[in-house]
Amino acid sequence: MITKASSKTPGNLPELISYSPSGRPSLTRRVEDRLKCALILGYLKPGDKLVTKNIADAMKMSVTPVRESLIRLSASSALALTPSHAFFVPIITSEQFNEYMRMRRLIEPELAEKAVLKMDANGFEECLSLCQKLRSAYERRDV
Secondary structure (H helix, E strand, O other): OOOOOOOOOOHHHEEEEOOOOOOOOHHHHHHHHHHHHHHHHOOOOOEEOHHHHHHHHHOOOOOOHHHHHHHHHHHOOEEEOOOOEEEEEOOOOOOOOOOOHHHHHHHHHHHHHHHHHHHHHHHHHHHHHHHHHHHHHOOOOOO
């Protein structure tokens, strides 16, 4: 289970596992996955500056895989890069947010349908339980 980290140290982020063809993720991929997790969970907030050396120190590794992962995340627009080569979490406008939500409404129903058709009974029950928890959280305005 992935839980939100309570400390502001990137080294304390939940460890995600991603596999490379050899079965072991590269250091760059491990850093990238941990930073993605931090973004998704709200651990990193819009406007937060990411300092390569601080992340490398927290993860007890050299700056090279950290820098490579930050570059990859900025190439996919998950992070922004300033002219002085500083990385930060982008601040999105309400128009951008609305556009992202519009795109999700277009693609997610079809993806959900395809996923449900491939589920066994246990998977379907688990999915139904998660949907009910999400709806309950939404009704409490706890999302």
